Amino acid sequence: MEFLQFFISGLSLGSIYAIIALGYTMVYGIAKMLNFAHGDVIMVGGYLLFTISTTMGLPVWIGITGAVVGCTALGVVIERFAYRPLRGATSLAVLITAIGVSYLLQNLALLIFGAAPKSFTSIVTMPAMTFANGALTVTGESIVTIAICIVIMIVLTLFVNKTKPGRAMHAVSEDRGAAQLMGVNVNGTIALTFAIGSALAAIAGALLCSAYPTLTPYTGAMPGIKTFVAAVFGGIGSIPGAMVGGLLLGLIESLSKAYISSEMADAIVFLVLIVVLVVKPTGIFGKKISEKV
Numbered sequence: 001m002e003f004l005q006f007f008i009s010g011l012s013l014g015s016i017y018a019i020i021a022l023g024y025t026m027v028y029g030i031a032k033m034l035n036f037a038h039g040d041v042i043m044v045g046g047y048l049l050f051t052i053s054t055t056m057g058l059p060v061w062i063g064i065t066g067a068v069v070g071c072t073a074l075g076v077v078i079e080r081f082a083y084r085p086l087r088g089a090t091s092l093a094v095l096i097t098a099i100g101v102s103y104l105l106q107n108l109a110l111l112i113f114g115a116a117p118k119s120f121t122s123i124v125t126m127p128a129m130t131f132a133n134g135a136l137t138v139t140g141e142s143i144v145t146i147a148i149c150i151v152i153m154i155v156l157t158l159f160v161n162k163t164k165p166g167r168a169m170h171a172v173s174e175d176r177g178a179a180q181l182m183g184v185n186v187n188g189t190i191a192l193t194f195a196i197g198s199a200l201a202a203i204a205g206a207l208l209c210s211a212y213p214t215l216t217p218y219t220g221a222m223p224g225i226k227t228f229v230a231a232v233f234g235g236i237g238s239i240p241g242a243m244v245g246g247l248l249l250g251l252i253e254s255l256s257k258a259y260i261s262s263e264m265a266d267a268i269v270f271l272v273l274i275v276v277l278v279v280k281p282t283g284i285f286g287k288k289i290s291e292k293v
Helices: 002-031 038-055 060-086 091-113 140-162 164-174 176-181 186-211 221-234 239-259 265-279
Strands: 129-131 136-138
Touching: 002 038, 002 136, 002 140, 002 164, 002 186, 002 221, 002 239, 038 060, 038 091, 038 186, 038 221, 060 091, 060 186, 091 221, 140 164, 140 186, 140 239, 164 176, 164 186, 176 186, 221 239, 221 265, 239 265
Parallel strands: none
Antiparallel strands: 129 136
């Protein structure tokens, strides 16, 4: 039962990682940009939810809605003013800009909210469930997080494969120039991608702060790095890969803390990434792309 307890905890944590990694992998798959400020959008979502539901005392659903709307708008603004002018620039220029946006968001949060941690109240009211005479306990946060992850994965897959904006995303991902010649609004499609990724970051921020109820301006930094690992692990650019990579990452971290060392868990996560990149550089679901020269 002890293993099963850690396994469920890993699935819950991995579900949060998967939701965040979906934002990473969509932006890279369509815009071919690594948005390293994505982790800090999680933090912004957490602070918006905290401000609306705790400081202002409004219902949690209004706080979640406000966080999603605020982060969606933030994602569009970041894309418009930070990344769109660099559309034809080198990858290094985009990377430096992403790091700059990340530090900008962190320092703005420090100025507005201060460095002191905020005690976060869980948004989940579902009681824990016990099995095997109390030997196994599944928290309400775990159940809700795993369920939300599954729903998001299904809805996002249907959106990308069955809707006109989703097909436009596929077209931009395959060949941006050809998509534009066929009448696809490339700028609008990329902005929509950033909006969806940032909305997912807001949801992940709410779930993360519910599972680990402490909020600081640096809350999103390490999860952002880890979920980039998850996206690469699964095959960056692949939606199923982001899901599987996030779940596997959560399981590896949870089981490493339980059976090896809690201090070494992060190192083990990055060691696994190195092994995966050596064995299969494109990730689990990634496809090798050959370029003509």
